[in-house]
Amino acid sequence: MINIPWTGRLAFRALRVNKMRSALTMLGIIIGVGAVITMLAVGTGASRQIAAQVQSMGSNLLIILPGSTTSGGLRMGAGTQPTLTMADADAILRESPAVADVAPVLSGSAQVVYGNQNWSTVITGTTPSMINVRDWQIASGRSFTPDDVKNALKVCILGQTVIDNLFGDADPVGKTVNIMNVPFTVIGALAPKGQSTMGQDQDDTIYVPVTTAQKKLFGTPFPGMVRIILVKAKSADELNNAQSDITGILRQRHHIGPKQDDDFTVRNLTQMMQMAEQSTKIMTLLLGAIASVSLLVGGIGIMNIMLVSVTERTREIGIRMAIGAKTWDIRLQFIIEALILSMLGGIAGIILGVGGSKVLSAIAGWPVAVSPLSIFLAVGFSAAVGIFFGFYPAYKASLLNPIDALRYE
Amino acid sequence: MPLIEISNVSKVYKIGDIEVNALSGVSIDIGRGEFASVMGPSGSGKSTFMNIIGCLDKPTSGTYMLEGTDVGGLGRDELAAIRNSKLGFVFQGFNLLPRTSALENVELPLIYGGVQAKERSERAMAALKKVGLGGRERHHPNQLSGGQQQRVAIARALVNEAPIILADEPTGNLDTKTSVEIMELFTRLNAESGITIILVTHEPDIAAFSKRVLRFLDGQLKADEANA
Ligand SMILES: Nc1ncnc2c1ncn2[C@@H]1O[C@H](COP(=O)(O)OP(=O)(O)O)[C@@H](O)[C@H]1O
Numbered sequence: 001m002i003n004i005p006w007t008g009r010l011a012f013r014a015l016r017v018n019k020m021r022s023a024l025t026m027l028g029i030i031i032g033v034g035a036v037i038t039m040l041a042v043g044t045g046a047s048r049q050i051a052a053q054v055q056s057m058g059s060n061l062l063i064i065l066p067g068s069t070t071s072g073g074l075r076m077g078a079g080t081q082p083t084l085t086m087a088d089a090d091a092i093l094r095e096s097p098a099v100a101d102v103a104p105v106l107s108g109s110a111q112v113v114y115g116n117q118n119w120s121t122v123i124t125g126t127t128p129s130m131i132n133v134r135d136w137q138i139a140s141g142r143s144f145t146p147d148d149v150k151n152a153l154k155v156c157i158l159g160q161t162v163i164d165n166l167f168g169d170a171d172p173v174g175k176t177v178n179i180m181n182v183p184f185t186v187i188g189a190l191a192p193k194g195q196s197t198m199g200q201d202q203d204d205t206i207y208v209p210v211t212t213a214q215k216k217l218f219g220t221p222f223p224g225m226v227r228i229i230l231v232k233a234k235s236a237d238e239l240n241n242a243q244s245d246i247t248g249i250l251r252q253r254h255h256i257g258p259k260q261d262d263d264f265t266v267r268n269l270t271q272m273m274q275m276a277e278q279s280t281k282i283m284t285l286l287l288g289a290i291a292s293v294s295l296l297v298g299g300i301g302i303m304n305i306m307l308v309s310v311t312e313r314t315r316e317i318g319i320r321m322a323i324g325a326k327t328w329d330i331r332l333q334f335i336i337e338a339l340i341l342s343m344l345g346g347i348a349g350i351i352l353g354v355g356g357s358k359v360l361s362a363i364a365g366w367p368v369a370v371s372p373l374s375i376f377l378a379v380g381f382s383a384a385v386g387i388f389f390g391f392y393p394a395y396k397a398s399l400l401n402p403i404d405a406l407r408y409e
Numbered sequence: 410m411p412l413i414e415i416s417n418v419s420k421v422y423k424i425g426d427i428e429v430n431a432l433s434g435v436s437i438d439i440g441r442g443e444f445a446s447v448m449g450p451s452g453s454g455k456s457t458f459m460n461i462i463g464c465l466d467k468p469t470s471g472t473y474m475l476e477g478t479d480v481g482g483l484g485r486d487e488l489a490a491i492r493n494s495k496l497g498f499v500f501q502g503f504n505l506l507p508r509t510s511a512l513e514n515v516e517l518p519l520i521y522g523g524v525q526a527k528e529r530s531e532r533a534m535a536a537l538k539k540v541g542l543g544g545r546e547r548h549h550p551n552q553l554s555g556g557q558q559q560r561v562a563i564a565r566a567l568v569n570e571a572p573i574i575l576a577d578e579p580t581g582n583l584d585t586k587t588s589v590e591i592m593e594l595f596t597r598l599n600a601e602s603g604i605t606i607i608l609v610t611h612e613p614d615i616a617a618f619s620k621r622v623l624r625f626l627d628g629q630l631k632a633d634e635a636n637a
């Protein structure tokens with residue numbers, strides 16, 4: 001019959017005798033567990049952010065920007081020359097079997113006035129497909145109709161931030177707002193979407209039919225010009241097909257010769273996000289490797305100190321054996337001591353890890369999220385390390401011959 | 410049935426090729442309630458004899474029956490249980506746990522014997538009182554004199570109500586006055602509680618407290634005398 005609480009007190013007392021030594025022994029575990037916690041916090045934070053971005057960007061999305069990345073050997077940067085048109089968008093939808101929907105976009109910033117409130121925001125001219133392409137939800141009212149676009153009607157859909165600033169809690173649907181002194185009827189409100197990849201407020205925007213943006217608000221250097229075209233592929237597997245279809249269609253439509261560079265750029269957002277996710281995974285693995293090496297080193301440190309402790313306390317072990325301590329009484333005494341060392345190290349490591357992730361998120365701006373699971377994991381790991389590396393010294397202690405131990409000087 | 414029956418016990422230590430006969434062919438019975446002293450020159454096998462009786466060591470040959478049980482056939486944990494319940498040890502160097510209060514030192518056998526906390530401290534307090542250390546239970550060994558430390562050790566040997574106390578040179582580190590006090594304590598425990606006491610000593614003055622003297626020489630039991 002083994003008395004665990006008493007053994008625990010005994011272990012604490014033994015560890016207090018050598019405070020400095022105990023603290024140094026814990027260091028490996030502290031660093032290891034700290035790294036585990038930080039690693040999981042960064043990993044969880046990053047994948048949550050990526051998931052949120054995928055959600056807000058819409059899935060299976062391609063973005064076509066005007067201008068090429070290289071032009072005549074010179075890097076031009078995408079988006080520099082206006083080359084895309086409404087007709088391009090229609091052609092892509094019509095001709096590529098891999099494409100589910102397209103949304104041409106012409107946007108600009110403008111002042112919006114409602115009553116005596118005014119707000120400066122981004123006006124996005126687009127088609128009804130936009131909602132579909134980006135997987136957005138209409139919170140109240142309705143979306144655009146093809147007729148709105150065909151007739152360049154002065155109707156708009158508001159993002160939540162715009163509603164908050166112009167209407168407060170009032171329902172905007174059916175009201176009239178002035179955009180660049182042109183009156184628009186509010187037909188719908190978008191469900192809030194939060195921040196985008198770049199940290200912009202995606203709710204701070206107003207949607208109008210693309211034709212209205214072209215004719216009534218911003219004007220275009222040539223008819224039907226749009227700034228970008230968003231394309232939704234039918235599935236993730238179709239993204240590559242969609243991308244090569246688009247390249248073929250646009251090169252043909254823009255009369256680009258075989259030796260000439262594209263005058264547009266197609267970006268695959270899912271790919272970009274997968275790459276981001278991949279690099280997060282690699283970093284998580286790296287930190288994980290550091291953490292496990294550190295835990296291993298910490299464990300070996302504990303074993304080393306416990307072996308020293310068993311030798312130092314040989315006589316004590318002899319006394320205990322003479323008085324009636326059995327094999328497992330002695331083993332448990334040292335295992336619990338190692339366990340307490342590693343658990344205290346683990347707890348300090350958790351504190352370090354949580355603090356470390358807070359600092360990381362503050363300094364590097366990484367999104368971090370300490371999950372309860374990672375805390376359980378850290379506690380479990382440090383307990384396992386303590387028991388595993390404490391066993392051998394404890395086993396050695398329990399095999400001592402009582403008279404030899406008693407005689408030990 | 411005698412409490413301790415030792416028949417033809419020998420102990421041989423091998424150091425490389427050299428064999429040391431620490432005990433050779435010792436046979437002796439010791440009954441319940443006896444108070445025996447073991448005498449002999451250094452290296453005559455006294456401690457080896459005590460360790461075998463104390464189930465800390467096993468004879469190379471011969472048998473040792475304790476309360477009718479052949480101890481030779483028992484395993485480590487069974488021997489530990491016997492030491493816990495039937496034997497109390499008092500050593501020359503006290504062998505108390507450092508940084509541990511007198512009370513906790515005395516409680517130790519009860520902890521390994523599975524006694525619950527409340528009963529444990531009551532019994533330990535009673536044992537300390539019995540050896541004249543009531544009120545010193547919070548003191549640590551380094552705050553006690555040699556004689557007091559040896560009293561704590563005796564209380565620890567008493568607390569489990571073991572029928573036998575084995576004391577290997579218990580007064581070896583104490584001055585004459587304190588030695589006499591300790592021997593008076595042993596005498597009282599033997600007389601009042603009927604505890605069997607076997608103690609090793611070099612000094613005839615100390616052996617004079619006992620009722621029986623066993624004399625060892627070169628690992629052999631040379632004489633077994635009753636004390637007047
Ligand atoms: N662990 C041991 N290894 C080798 N020889 C030992 C050991 N213990 C005792 N001896 C030898 O056995 C003999 C008896 O020793 P011991 O019983 O300690 O004598 P005493 O207690 O009478 O002085 C001595 O010669 C001693 O050197």
Ligand SMILES: [Mg+2]
Pocket residue numbers: 455456457
């Ligand atoms: Mg001796």
